[in-house]
Amino acid sequence: MAVAVESPVAQAISRIPDPEVPVITIAELGILRDVDVDEQTHTVVVTITPTYSGCPAMEAIASRIVFEAREQGYAADVRTQLSPAWTTDWMTDEGRAALQRFGIAPPGPVSGSEAEGRGPVAVRLQRHVVACPRCGSTDTTEIAHFGSTACKALRRCSACLEPFDEFKAI
Amino acid sequence: MNADVSPVNSANAPSESEEALPGAAENGPTGERPEAAYLLGLADDAMVYAQRLSEWMTNAPQIEEDMALGNIALDLLGQARALYPYIGSIDGTGRGEDDYAMLRDERDWRNVHLVEQERGDFADEMARLLWFSAYQVELHTALTGSSDDVVVGVAGKALKEVRYHLDHASLWVVRLGDGTAESHRRMKAALERVQPHLAELFDDDDASVTAAELGVGVLPSSLHDGVVARVRRVVQEATLTLPDASPWRSRGGRAGIHSRPMGYLLAEMQHIARSHPGATW
Numbered sequence: 001m002a003v004a005v006e007s008p009v010a011q012a013i014s015r016i017p018d019p020e021v022p023v024i025t026i027a028e029l030g031i032l033r034d035v036d037v038d039e040q041t042h043t044v045v046v047t048i049t050p051t052y053s054g055c056p057a058m059e060a061i062a063s064r065i066v067f068e069a070r071e072q073g074y075a076a077d078v079r080t081q082l083s084p085a086w087t088t089d090w091m092t093d094e095g096r097a098a099l100q101r102f103g104i105a106p107p108g109p110v111s112g113s114e115a116e117g118r119g120p121v122a123v124r125l126q127r128h129v130v131a132c133p134r135c136g137s138t139d140t141t142e143i144a145h146f147g148s149t150a151c152k153a154l155r156r157c158s159a160c161l162e163p164f165d166e167f168k169a170i
Numbered sequence: 171m172n173a174d175v176s177p178v179n180s181a182n183a184p185s186e187s188e189e190a191l192p193g194a195a196e197n198g199p200t201g202e203r204p205e206a207a208y209l210l211g212l213a214d215d216a217m218v219y220a221q222r223l224s225e226w227m228t229n230a231p232q233i234e235e236d237m238a239l240g241n242i243a244l245d246l247l248g249q250a251r252a253l254y255p256y257i258g259s260i261d262g263t264g265r266g267e268d269d270y271a272m273l274r275d276e277r278d279w280r281n282v283h284l285v286e287q288e289r290g291d292f293a294d295e296m297a298r299l300l301w302f303s304a305y306q307v308e309l310h311t312a313l314t315g316s317s318d319d320v321v322v323g324v325a326g327k328a329l330k331e332v333r334y335h336l337d338h339a340s341l342w343v344v345r346l347g348d349g350t351a352e353s354h355r356r357m358k359a360a361l362e363r364v365q366p367h368l369a370e371l372f373d374d375d376d377a378s379v380t381a382a383e384l385g386v387g388v389l390p391s392s393l394h395d396g397v398v399a400r401v402r403r404v405v406q407e408a409t410l411t412l413p414d415a416s417p418w419r420s421r422g423g424r425a426g427i428h429s430r431p432m433g434y435l436l437a438e439m440q441h442i443a444r445s446h447p448g449a450t451w
Binding site: 056086146154 | 237238240242243244245246247248249251320322324326327330334337
């Protein structure tokens with residue numbers, strides 16, 4: 001990803017929070033793929049990629065990009081790119097730490113979940129190990145496969161008894 | 171416009187697909203690419219099933235399932251939305267996503283009958299979701315090798331999502347099949363009820379043959395064995411068996427011939443857009 005962070009307009013765009021998980025910026029989340037600033041024409045071409053095909057936040061993110069660019073005196077052209085498909089592996093360490101502080105378990109590495117659905121893998125009513133973002137215990141269970149947004153699942157910690165969101169690795 | 175096509179032979183009838191695209195005739199062949207009809211089938215499957223799944227919100231057995239099926243519907247809606255504008259750019263009509271979703275009549279839809287059937291009970295939906303998501307996993311795996319960059323992009327994105335859908339459906343089918351006597355009985359009945367609508371997923375109609383020859387699409391028949399193998403593993407784990415092929419099977423969805431529930435589905439899905447043409451919010 002070649003985001004020109006030296007430019008004030010690019011910095012402003014990279015600091016835009018995700019509308020559904022506002023503790024993490026779109027740059028930390030890895031959905032901001034490119035910011036191409038043209039100082040001659042005062043235009044900026046911004047490329048973003050959705051977390052999920054139907055992510056309803058994309059329109060809000062695009063309009064916020066146009067707004068932030070206009071604040072800096074630029075006209076923004078926001079483009080959506082599907083390929084290569086977004087993966088939670090693009091999330092930055094700062095983003096993962098921010099999720100953790102907010103009480104959302106950050107996504108684990110993708111490799112394990114990518115393998116599922118391929119080959120003759122037996123079906124099991126259990127999933128991978130996820131640490132509780134509050135007390136750190138790995139004694140947690142999934143209570144819902146889907147959470148409040150497409151990118152999250154719901155779990156509960158058996159040690160501190162708190163329910164929490166898990167950012168799913170994809 | 172396909173009123174003379176009988177439901178019996180329509181699935182493999184000589185191509186009705188070109189004239190079946192409204193607007194295509196008026197615009198002529200300018201910029202028209204033959205794979206558009208194939209991609210419309212894929213997009214319509216996703217769109218119609220998204221509509222059916224969204225009916226579960228407030229109707230599922232538990233609130234977590236309202237969320238789950240709503241999220242799965244949203245993924246499918248996103249897949250359809252990614253395809254419609256692209257289809258509009260290659261079928262010579264220049265239509266946008268709302269034109270496809272909201273302004274087409276029943277005979278212009280190219281989805282299989284499986285996705286338009288009424289939702290039934292929760293076991294019925296899990297049987298349908300198991301088969302459809304297993305089909306989509308095989309389909310999108312194959313389409314990541316398409317010669318069309320847009321198709322590769324949509325498939326690569328969708329593949330991550332539909333694997334999770336398959337996982338979700340699998341967990342429920344196992345839980346119900348290997349559950350109580352009552353849940354076992356109802357899961358078994360659901361697998362039998364969905365059976366007549368499965369063969370249509372694997373019919374090689376003209377549009378898919380053309381798309382496969384161009385390298386854009388894949389022959390539906392080539393997906394059959396992989397899909398059945400995936401479903402069989404889950405059904406066995408659920409202490410059930412796959413039902414025998416039914417004497418009657420659905421046909422015609424890819425040619426615009428639909429079953430009774432389709433008109434009601436479209437009426438509910440489209441009536442706001444049609445009652446207030448051009449409205450924005």
